[in-house]
Amino acid sequence: MKTDNPVRSAIALCLVSLAATAAHPLSAQERLRPEIVVADTAAHCPSVAGAFVVLLDPARGMLLLSGAPFPGGNVIGDARGGELAVNLPGSAWKLDSAGSPEGQTPLWGARYPFLAASGFGCVAFDRERWSSEGDLVTYARWAVEEIYFQLPAEERQRRPDFRISDREVSFRVERGGYGPFEMTGKEGSTLAGRYQDSQQTFLFMPFILDxxxxxxxxxxSTTEGTYFDTTAKTVLGWAVAAPGEPGTLADSSIVVVVNSVITASED
Structure with a gap:
């Protein structure tokens, strides 16, 4: 039977794992790097934790820290849970605190300039292995300049600390006149879907704010091609949501409904 307002089909496509971390979460014994916890009032960072921490300051750039050696990094002191002065060529940082749940640990650091957007805040990520300094810095700049600084400003003010880890997000995408997408994937990965009457592929990349x-x-985002080809990707914007609080993409009928956030320890 034909209706005046049929519900058109929505097809969830494959998950493209792009960003987050290892394919399988590592146990404490398998980890190469201790978690470090850093606070820096000057960078507007109340506290952030991860295998890598990046402190952000428009004048000084990005201070990259880790509790184990990394390409381009040098030993800058010990993370003991208290204040730490960091002196690197061209900049000096006085951290309110730097420590680790595993106890005192040497701290490696390096400073890099911003290439595009700049600002205050802090970003952490838990990906541990890097083939080169360029590989690591490219990822750090992606996390900072293309993701963190592009988040809605009110969300960065609400939670200046931002972390990309091994957590999983389950959510539903609704759009008026269409059936829903049910999607589950790691934070920082890309989930793709297509509406039956469109040649566009919609790309959904979730990140956990709290x-x-x-x-x-x-x-x-949308693309006329596949994710990995050179066809331009058009970023439509951000939808911010929580369980019981759906989020709407501005100037669209796309609504994101969060089902759950699953930590690595719950897998």
Whole structure:
């Protein structure tokens, strides 16, 4: 029977794992790097934790820190849980605190300039292995300049600390007149879907803003091709949502409904 307002089909495509970390979460014994916890009022960072921490300052650039050696990094002191002065060519940082749940640990660091957007804040990520300094810095700049600084400003003000880890997000994408997408994937990965009457592929990249509250930001893009080809990707914007609080992509009928946030320990 023909209706005046049929519900058109939405097809969820494959998950393209692009960004986050290892394919399988590592146990404490398998990890190469201890988690470090850093606070720096001057960078507007109340506290952030991860295998790598990046402190951000418009005048000084990006301070990259880790509790184990990394390409391009040098030993800058010991993370003991208290204040730490970091002196690198061209900049000096006085951290309010630097420590690790595993106890005192040497700290490696390096400073890099911004290439595009700049600002205050802090970003952490848990990907541990890097083939080169260029590989590591490219990823750090992607996390900082293309993701963190592009988040809605009110979300960065709400939670200046941002982390990309091994957590998983389950969410539903709704759009008026269409059936929903049900999607599950790692934070920082890309989930793709296509509406039956369109040649465009919609790309959904989730990031966790607040694990305890289940608050998630999903970057929505479209492409006329596949993710890995050179066809231009058009970023439509961000939808911010939490369980019981759907988020709407501005100037669109796309709504994101968060089902759950799953940590690596819950897998």
């Amino acid at each position: 694990e305890g509250a289940g608050r998630v930001a999903v970057r929505v």
